[in-house]
Amino acid sequence: MPTTSATVAQSSSNGVRPVEDEAPIMLELVDEDGVTIGTAEKLAAHQAPGQLHRAFSVFLFDEAGRLLLQRRALGKYHSPGVWSNTCCGHPYPGEAPFAAAARRTFEELGVSPSLLAEAGTVRYNHPDPASGLVEQEFNHLFVGLVQAAPTPDPEEVEETAFVTAAELAERHAAAPFSAWFMTVLDAARPAIKELTGQSGGW
Secondary structure: OOOOOOOOOOOOOOOEOOOOOOOOOEEEEEOOOOOEEEEEEHHHHHEOOOOOEEEEEEEEEOOOOOEEEEEEOOOEOOOOOOEEOOEEEOOOOOOOHHHHHHHHHHHHHOOOOOEEEEEEEEEEEEEOOOOOEEEEEEEEEEEEEOOOOOOOOOOOEEEEEEEOHHHHHHHHHHOOEOOOHHHHHHHHHHHHHHHHOHHHOO
16 A cells, blocks of 8 residues: 655645635546546536536544544535545646545645555535535545544644544434535445454444
8 A cells, every 4th residue: 555645735725715816726527437528616616516526535544443534614615514534625637636635634634644545436426405515526535544643724624533433323323424425435445444454343
């Protein structure tokens, strides 16, 4: 499995309300096979019915096999205040999904994965009832390990938690999660089980 160090200097806001004088964030549009076909501004790509674009989702675990969750910051215009996987976002046009996953994990949580591996892709269409935005995504999945304590950016992350599989089930039943969470988790499960072992319960 490749190792990562999130050293990309370029930063972005990933769902935080845009500042008027900032350049628009562009996403990579793809076809059903994940082949790049163009670009679109981030908010426009998420407005109904949505435009299919490239995304990534990261699942990081500690040495005890617990999954690192984040609760999205309340200031985000898309899915604020809900729990989700360790990190998710969008590569810049032309940026490799692996590099984007490492970059955003560091930007949002202040940690670099000690191990990060590709875990396949999943395509989905998830409307967000609260905002009216739509996730039409071709999502690249990554699983890995984290050894440092998170130091989240408060503009991106409200709070974090490490959970076992049983604790996740309880939390998922009691608290709101992102519309895409179960889709990406289920798609990543084979790689998660390989990483954490059968005894982890994932």
